[in-house]
Amino acid sequence: DVKVTQSSRYLVKRTGEKVFLECVQDMDHENMFWYRQDPGLGLRLIYFSYDVKMKEKGDIPEGYSVSREKKERFSLILESASTNQTSMYLCASSLSLLALAQDSYNSPLHFGNGTRLTVT
Amino acid sequence: GQNIDQPTEMTATEGAIVQINCTYQTSGFNGLFWYQQHAGEAPTFLSYNVLDGLEEKGRFSSFLSRSKGYSYLLLKELQMKDSASYLCAVRGSLYGGATNKLIFGTGTLLAVQP
Numbered sequence: 001d002v003k004v005t006q007s008s009r010y011l012v013k014r015t016g017e018k019v020f021l022e023c024v025q026d027m028d029h030e031n032m033f034w035y036r037q038d039p040g041l042g043l044r045l046i047y048f049s050y051d052v053k054m055k056e057k058g059d060i061p062e063g064y065s066v067s068r069e070k071k072e073r074f075s076l077i078l079e080s081a082s083t084n085q086t087s088m089y090l091c092a093s094s095l096s097l098l099a100l101a102q103d104s105y106n107s108p109l110h111f112g113n114g115t116r117l118t119v120t
Numbered sequence: 121g122q123n124i125d126q127p128t129e130m131t132a133t134e135g136a137i138v139q140i141n142c143t144y145q146t147s148g149f150n151g152l153f154w155y156q157q158h159a160g161e162a163p164t165f166l167s168y169n170v171l172d173g174l175e176e177k178g179r180f181s182s183f184l185s186r187s188k189g190y191s192y193l194l195l196k197e198l199q200m201k202d203s204a205s206y207l208c209a210v211r212g213s214l215y216g217g218a219t220n221k222l223i224f225g226t227g228t229l230l231a232v233q234p
Contacts, residue, residue, distance in 0.1 A: 004162075031220050033221075035224075040226060041226065042207070042224045042225055042226035042227055043163075043207070043209075043224040044224075045221065045222075045223075048221060058221075090162065090163075094220045095220070096220070097214065097220055105150060105151055105170060105211070106151070106168045106170070107220050108153060108165035108168065109153075109163075109165070109209075109220065109222060110165070111162035111163050111164075112162060113161065113162050114161075114162055
């Protein structure tokens with residue numbers, strides 16, 4: 001079974017603090033993702049990475065950055081936390097589609113248990 | 121723009137059948153996923169459709185019509201433990217042929233009553 005582990009289940013930080021959210025996966029997946037989940041808005045993609053040291057902006061990257069120095073680890077950084085970044089943060093990983101047959105591409109995302117971040 | 125629509129809430133009775141609909145408008149289409157998410161937990165993968173038709177997996181089935189931009193998740197013999205949010209997600213245009221970027225709907229909260 002794929003295991004995606006997020007370092008903290010709950011975090012409380014103050015406005016202006018620098019915040020690090022860590023995610024580790026144990027299945028040698030090429031792709032890793034950071035989403036945030038808010039009531040009524042669903043899951044929204046912040047950043048993703050398709051290889052070590054590679055990163056791409058998702059739909060809501062403002063106020064965030066990421067780091068992928070090793071294949072198994074993908075970190076989300078809030079440079080200066082603000083109250084509107086209070087949310088549930090979900091990390092996910094998946095196989096690269098290049099590893100699959102073209103008529104399939106059945107590569108589901110595997111999610112971690114989430115980090116509920118509160119910024120006060 | 122890209123849009124995925126699903127009902128916000130549904131209620132059904134234990135032992136019954138329920139159908140959760142999802143319509144989508146995306147730039148490109150390379151597969152549709154259904155996830156189940158219990159309160160306070162991570163989403164877990166339920167099903168995948170890339171071709172038109174029905175995919176069956178035990179009590180759960182998922183249907184896709186690409187021409188209509190429409191999918192549904194069918195849950196049979198409902199159990200209390202099926203009370204959860206059900207998320208529809210679409211993989212649109214492929215990024216570099218490799219990245220598995222999904223767009224999620226806001227989810228349908230299903231309440232199963234005795």
